[in-house]
Amino acid sequence: MSSTKQRASQACDACRQRRIRCQVDISHDDESDRICGRCRLANLPCTFNMPMKRRGPPAKKRRTSFQSVSKSDAEQLEAAETTSGAISPRFPDVVPALLPEDDNEQQCYAGPASLISKFCSEPLFNALMQDYIGLLYPVLPVVHLPTFVSDLGNYRHRIDQDFGRFVLALCAVTISVRPDRFVDFKKIDPDFSFSTRLQAIDCVQSIINKTKPPDYYDHSTVEKWAIPLCLGRAYAYLGNRKAIYYHFSEGHALMQDLGCHRTSTYASLDHVEAQLRKKAFWLTAITYTHVRPEDPWWDSLRDRLVFEEYQASELFPLILDDEYITRGALLEQPHTRPSLMVGFMALALINNCLVSIMRDPAVSLFSTTTDCGSDRDSLGACTCGRHIVPSPLAGLLRSRLSTLDRVVADLPLELGPHKPLGPSLDQARSLQYETMRLNLHITYRWVQSLLIERLISLSGIGSEDRADLWDMLQNVCAELLMFVKQMTQEVLVLHGTSLSYKIRQTAASLLDHPFLPGSAASNRAQEQIKAFADILASLDAMHAKS
Incomplete structure (x- = not known):
């Protein structure tokens, strides 16, 4: 009988290292006689000593109670129909471990080297993500929390480099705001050899910039938008406020490419993506506000040129916590638990009072000295710009x-x-x-x-x-x-x-x-x-x- 060549259930060591398809002669009952056709042609020893990787999602016993929230929309709707009142997803009293801490279990899931491994260990990454969710998320809500925790539990950062760059940026901004925890971070990961937080953030920026493929900007996502926002804020939190200008320019361009500032782009989006993009719009606006007060003319015509096309008053996010927003349905927020989005929108409106991106119908920011005969834009100023003057500021x-x-x-x-x-x-x-x-x-x-x-x-x-x-x-x-x-x-x-x-x-x-x-x-x-x-x-x- 001729030997049968087909894809093996376990590739030989040489093919695994070269990441190519392995063909093994499976006609031999004795596994020691099996040899890969590629190894035979190359005259290489054919061995199967490397441990097999575990396939599929993490074991259920390791799934956190956060992941129970990330059920499909159909399951949530079915639960809503069979119970009276609103669904109240349960969150734990403290943020649980998002990734397995056992070294043996981590090795079972070890796939291609992730970007995280170039920066820190998995236990330290786990601690940083817990700090982000528990402390920084309320004022920097760049994720849909149930989806984000589910992605972490499914090790998306190991297989998706765009997501890996995104969580690296979250690590940077989390490190920047935790000087009291920096020594603890070094204890969690003895190989975390940075002597200052600034060195750690510089390393994150270097990894992100070096791993961007040539077509990186061909397709914009909220995660790509969030990377310069987080890096800019990380540097700003350490006192390097100038760096936020450069990162803001990239984030602002990605926000516009996503169409976050135009209501017409939201018609085809699901609830989760629409909420993320609205938060992206307001976080971009808040960031712009914070870099303007250093300018003595912080309420100037430049703001008009940047924001004149924005439909800010129609882009308020839903006043719901993430666990009550699914892709196909909106659930009721309990009255006894005010949404964090109430505070987020209040923060946006407070910043809007400093550099306004919403027109106040009672007060005109600009006026014209004469009628130039041209059409007027949404702010009530002539489009040619020659006759625009600031209104009395008092x-x-x-x-x-x-x-x-x-x-x-x-x-x-x-x-x-x-x-x-x-x-x-x-x-x-x-x-x-x-x-x-x-x-x-x-x-x-x-x-x-x-x-x-x-x-x-x-x-x-x-x-x-x-x-x-x-x-x-x-x-x-x-x-x-x-x-x-x-x-x-x-x-x-x-x-x-x-x-x-x-x-x-x-x-x-x-x-x-x-x-x-x-x-x-x-x-x-x-x-x-x-x-x-x-x-x-x-x-x-x-x-x-x-």
Whole structure:
């Protein structure tokens, strides 16, 4: 009988190393006599000593309770029909291990070398992803959480290089905001040899840039958009604010290529993808806002040129947590559990008061000196641009200050300036609310101080109005100081130098106050400045450790 050649159930060692199809003579009963045709022709020893890789998804015993949320839409709808009321997917009290920690089991799943292995070990990667989900996700929600955890559980980062680059960027931004955990990260992975967080982020950027294929930008995805956003924020959290300009340019271009700024592109998308793209739009806008206040003309015609075609008011994301959004259906959010998206949209609206990308129908940002005869665009200015002049800013700035107060007043108790005293939620959820609450109220006071300072500097403001504005600014600083004092340093340090920068800039506004020496206002300002200096010195010391 002629020998039968067919694809073997297990490739020989030589073919596995060369990653080519293996053909084995299976007519021999004795496995020791079997030899691959390619090895015979090349006169190579044909062995089968390398351990077989386990195929299929991870063992069910290793699946986390997060993965139970990522059921198909049909299963969720069927569950909804058989139960009364809304579905309430259960999340664990603390973020569980997302990947197996046993070295033997990891070896069973070892496939082609992943990008993660070039940066850190799987246990450290697991710890970084837990920190992202538990701490950073509320203010940087670049994923659909149930899908993301399912992808991690199925080791997508080992087989999909685009996803690998994406999670590497998440690792970078997570490391940047955790100076208190940097030593712990090195203990988890002894081979994690970086001496500073900046070195680790530089390594991530290098791996991402070197592994981009030539056709990388031919197809845009939300994950590709999120990579420059995360890298830019990672550098900004460490104090390198200039780097965010370059990464913002790439992210902004990808966001536009995805059509996140146009409502017409959402018609064919499922609920999950639509929510991700709307969050991408607002995260891009928030990032742009944060790099503008360094410019003395931060509310200028440049904003009009960047955002004039955006339909921002129609692009608000759904006020639902990710576990209540499936690709084919929207589930009801329990009333006892406010969505984190409430805080995210409040943060977006607060930033919109600084650099507006939504037209305020009550106040015109620009006007024209004469009728140039050309058509007018959506902002009410001539298209030729020769007759555009800024409208008086006093009314605009006061309107934005009122809008700020309304946004914060509408927040639920869980996100208010004072932590509620009622029954607490589970540990993971409470920490997410605390992270969002911290960002909301520090950003709120920061934007308030910038708007008031701009009002004070206007030439048309009378002396009495200017005195009232100085008092308002001092009250803003007092409220910020009171809020910061109730937060622990461990929570304050979670967001890198970004929040320290906002606190520092708000406190510095007191230095320009025309206090009379020895007056009550002067003494109060001196006490506030000293208190701010002590807090900032302590935060700077914690950041300097790594």
